[in-house]
Amino acid sequence: MKQPLTGFEPELRKRGRPSPINETSLRSKLSDLHGAFEYHWAEIGWKLQRARTIAAVRKALQPITHLRSSVELFLHESTETTSMKELRESRKATDGLRIGLRKANAEERETAERLERALGALKDMGPDDQLQQLCEKRKRRRADISEKVQELRNRLEASEHRVRRQEAYIAQSELLDFIGSKRYTLSPLTFANAMAGLPFISWRQSAIRCRRLDAGHRFPLQYEMFQEVARALATPPKTAEQAIEQAKKYLLTSKRQSQLSIQWLRDKWYFFRVAIETAYADKTERAAMPFKVFAEYQRRTSSPSRVDQVMQEEERL
Numbered sequence: 641m642k643q644p645l646t647g648f649e650p651e652l653r654k655r656g657r658p659s660p661i662n663e664t665s666l667r668s669k670l671s672d673l674h675g676a677f678e679y680h681w682a683e684i685g686w687k688l689q690r691a692r693t694i695a696a697v698r699k700a701l702q703p704i705t706h707l708r709s710s711v712e713l714f715l716h717e718s719t720e721t722t723s724m725k726e727l728r729e730s731r732k733a734t735d736g737l738r739i740g741l742r743k744a745n746a747e748e749r750e751t752a753e754r755l756e757r758a759l760g761a762l763k764d765m766g767p768d769d770q771l772q773q774l775c776e777k778r779k780r781r782r783a784d785i786s787e788k789v790q791e792l793r794n795r796l797e798a799s800e801h802r803v804r805r806q807e808a809y810i811a812q813s814e815l816l817d818f819i820g821s822k823r824y825t826l827s828p829l830t831f832a833n834a835m836a837g838l839p840f841i842s843w844r845q846s847a848i849r850c851r852r853l854d855a856g857h858r859f860p861l862q863y864e865m866f867q868e869v870a871r872a873l874a875t876p877p878k879t880a881e882q883a884i885e886q887a888k889k890y891l892l893t894s895k896r897q898s899q900l901s902i903q904w905l906r907d908k909w910y911f912f913r914v915a916i917e918t919a920y921a922d923k924t925e926r927a928a929m930p931f932k933v934f935a936e937y938q939r940r941t942s943s944p945s946r947v948d949q950v951m952q953e954e955e956r957l
Contacts, residue, residue: 661840667853670836672710677828678863680704682934689826691819694812713839714815716808727806727839734803737796744789751782810839818843828863862938864901868894869912869937870930872905880920883929884913891957910955911940911948 677684680703687700701714722730755778762771815835824830824847837846872890877883891906905912915936924932940948 659841661837663849663853666836666846666849669710670832670850670853673835674828674832676704676710677831678860681828681863682866682931682938685826685828686928686931688831689819691816694809694816697812697816697819713804713808713811714835716804718805718808718812720802720805720809722806722809724810724842727803727810730799730803730806734796734799737792737799741789741792741796744785744792748782748785748789751778751785754778755782807839811835814838814843818847861901861904864899865905866930866934868896868899868901868905869934873916873930873933876926876929880917883916883920887912887916888957906957908937908941908952909957910952911937911944913955915940 683703684700688697691697691700698715698717701711704711705715755775758771758775758778762768762775765771815838818824818831818834819826824834830847833847833850834843835846836850837843841849868891869887871894872887873883877886888909891902891909894902896902912933915933918936919929919932922932944952
C-alpha cells in the first residue's frame, strides 16, 4: 500500500508544539532543492520568479520533475483548498486509520490461525458436530474481520489521497506566497530555503530554519556561469550582433579572469555565441535573455555534435 508523503519523524521535544520535520530531513530536502535550482536555474528561474498563479508555479517547475521526493508536491495538481490546521487534522485522522488497520491485520492473522487449528482438529477427529459448529463460527469470524480490514484499507487509501491533495495545495500556495512576498532576493538558495520545509511548516519558518543550515553547493559552477552570462548580457542590446560583441568584450576584460566560470565560457565561446543568436531569433523578452541564452548553452554543450566540437576548437577566446 502506497504511503503518503509524510513520515518525517518529529524533533526532540522542545517548548511549544513539536516540529513535524526534523533537521536531518530539512537539510536533505534543502540540499536536493538547492542543487536542482543551481543546475536548472536558467530553465526555471525566470518563469518561477514571474509566477502569479499556482498553475504557473507547477509549469515553471516542470524541468526538475526528476526530483520526485523533493518536488512532487509542487507538481501535483490539486484543487482542494485547505489550511495548515485542516491538514494537521487530516494527518491525525489518517494516522488513526493506519493504527486501526494494523490492529485489524493482526486480528485477521489471529482469526486465520484459530480457524486453521480448528480445521486441523476436525480433520484429526473426524466427523464431530461440536467441532464442525466451532469451525463454522470461526469461518464467520474470519469473514467478518476480513471485511473490516478491507473497509479500513479503503478508508485509509481515501484519507491518504486527501492528505496528498491538501499537502500539494499548501506547498504550492505557500510557494506562491513566498514569490509574491518580495522579502528575499529570488535565487536558487532562497527558493530552496523557503521550499525545504513545505508543507510541514510555513515558508517563513522554513526560510528561517534553513538559513542556519549548510545547503551545500552541488553544482556551483553552473550557477556561477549563469551569473556571468547575466553580467555579460546586462541591459541586452537590440540585436544579436551587438549582444555577441558585448558578451565577447565582457569575457575578455572581466576582472574575474581567474574564475573557472569565465575560463569555461571563453573555452566554449562558440556555444555561447550560437546560444545568443538562437535567443534573439526566438524573439526572447530582453529581461529574460540571460535565462534563455544559458538554457540554450547548457542544452548544446550537454550533447554536442562532431561539427559543434570542431567549431568550438576554432572559436575559443
